[in-house]
Amino acid sequence: MALRMWASSTSNALRISVSSKAHLSPAFSLSRCFSSVLDGLKYASSHEWVKHEGSVATIGITDHAQDHLGEVVFVELPEKGGSISKGGSFGAVESVKATSDINSPISGEVVEVNSKLSESPGMINSSPYEEGWMIKVKPTNPSELESLMGPKEYTKFCEEEDASH
Amino acid sequence: MRVPRNLEVWKMGTVSYLDALKLQEKLVSDRKANKISDTLLSLQHLPTYTLGKRRTDHNLLIPESALKYIGAELHYTQRGGDITFHGPRQAILYPIISLRDIGLGARNYVEKLELTMIRLASLYGVKANAGQKGETGVWVREKKIGAIGVRISSGITSHGLAFNIDPNLEYFKHIVPCGIADKEVTSLRREVDLVLPDDEVIHEQLISCFVRLFGFSNVISKENPPILLDDAKRE
Numbered sequence: 001m002a003l004r005m006w007a008s009s010t011s012n013a014l015r016i017s018v019s020s021k022a023h024l025s026p027a028f029s030l031s032r033c034f035s036s037v038l039d040g041l042k043y044a045s046s047h048e049w050v051k052h053e054g055s056v057a058t059i060g061i062t063d064h065a066q067d068h069l070g071e072v073v074f075v076e077l078p079e080k081g082g083s084i085s086k087g088g089s090f091g092a093v094e095s096v097k098a099t100s101d102i103n104s105p106i107s108g109e110v111v112e113v114n115s116k117l118s119e120s121p122g123m124i125n126s127s128p129y130e131e132g133w134m135i136k137v138k139p140t141n142p143s144e145l146e147s148l149m150g151p152k153e154y155t156k157f158c159e160e161e162d163a164s165h
Numbered sequence: 166m167r168v169p170r171n172l173e174v175w176k177m178g179t180v181s182y183l184d185a186l187k188l189q190e191k192l193v194s195d196r197k198a199n200k201i202s203d204t205l206l207s208l209q210h211l212p213t214y215t216l217g218k219r220r221t222d223h224n225l226l227i228p229e230s231a232l233k234y235i236g237a238e239l240h241y242t243q244r245g246g247d248i249t250f251h252g253p254r255q256a257i258l259y260p261i262i263s264l265r266d267i268g269l270g271a272r273n274y275v276e277k278l279e280l281t282m283i284r285l286a287s288l289y290g291v292k293a294n295a296g297q298k299g300e301t302g303v304w305v306r307e308k309k310i311g312a313i314g315v316r317i318s319s320g321i322t323s324h325g326l327a328f329n330i331d332p333n334l335e336y337f338k339h340i341v342p343c344g345i346a347d348k349e350v351t352s353l354r355r356e357v358d359l360v361l362p363d364d365e366v367i368h369e370q371l372i373s374c375f376v377r378l379f380g381f382s383n384v385i386s387k388e389n390p391p392i393l394l395d396d397a398k399r400e
Contacts, residue, residue, distance in 0.1 A: 001393070007301070030304020046319070046320070065270075067270075068271065069271045069272060070270075070271060070272035073298070073299075074219050089318070089319075092243075094217075094218060094219065094245045095245070095271055095272065096270040096271055096275045097244075097245040097246035097247075097275060097302070097313050097315060097318065097343075098244075098245040098274070098275055098314075098315035098316070098317055099218045099243060099245040099315070099316050100271050100317040100318075101319060102315065103319065128226065161268055162306060163266065
């Protein structure tokens with residue numbers, strides 16, 4: 001009974017976390033739904049997140065994504081100045097001998113790239129929402145952000161995805 | 166009520182690496198557009214060294230210009246993993262499947278590919294296991310019997326696994342296999358005392374292990390399918 005209450009309050013804390021510290025290490029594995037999801041971000045069904053601040057949007061992959069990938073050993077990112085389109089691939093990560101394309105949730109011009117990832121690709125695993133950010137873009141079509149999921153929607157999406165198989 | 170899951174299996178015999186690559190690109194694109202069902206290519210290659218996306222060519226121990234003297238090609242690919250060798254008597258599976266449809270991430274997918282080869286080995290009484298962390302692949306004690314290198318694009322897989330039935334292991338001496346030094350390679354032939362059946366039989370068993378592990382309920386086989394579809398102007 002106590003365990004259930006604790007699990008319930010912990011899961012609420014995880015789902016509606018406004019903490020600036022993105023890293024929430026799953027010290028237990030009661031459920032696959034315990035990947036962290038942050039407030040204030042938008043989410044794509046292909047498990048990327050977007051943080052829109054003024055004229056710049058930062059993009060990375062979610063905790064759910066990094067968990068399903070395994071340990072990231074290599075990251076390929078685009079050049080600064082390049083343009084990317086919504087749904088198109090902008091880079092790739094390698095984990096467990098698999099290269100996985102990363103798709104962009106929005107269209108825009110790449111204004112910054114996280115060069116630290118070439119030396120420390122594991123930051124994507126340990127800090128997917130903070131140090132593991134991948135690119136910053138100038139969105140060319142800000143309305144695209146509206147069709148992305150909010151944190152509650154994305155959490156539900158992950159639960160349904162994991163549960164149905 | 167379980168939704169039936171379809172798999173189309175192409176049994177292709179020996180195929181050139183480039184032809185197989187082009188075919189996979191087309192199939193991935195078709196699968197993305199939902200024009201085809203999940204597809205599995207079962208084949209062997211002529212002697213070929215391949216590199217992954219990280220282009221770790223420092224793990225090729227002879228100059229590229231010398232490859233022709235040992236009858237081998239070299240190809241750079243977009244798959245994960247390090248350098249490896251493919252050749253006759255090595256069973257290869259290239260699954261072109263939608264991971265999103267079956268709710269698998271890269272890690273789980275690769276684990277299932279490892280299990281596919283482990284199960285095949287066990288049919289012959291060979292106890293194989295998945296590698297330690299960071300050493301994806303299938304091992305018999307400290308020797309590698311099966312390799313994996315995969316590409317996932319919008320959730321659709323390509324490339325896949327390679328299982329050593331009885332390839333010429335000398336070819337592996339010219340590389341640091343999978344970038345792991347001091348580890349040897351082995352084959353099913355080396356690990357069993359009995360006479361092995363024809364490669365075709367072993368390919369069938371490998372396909373069977375894959376089908377069961379991935380839960381496909383409806384399997385359609387295609388023998389000797391055309392390598393390149395809709396390519397009337399082929400040289």
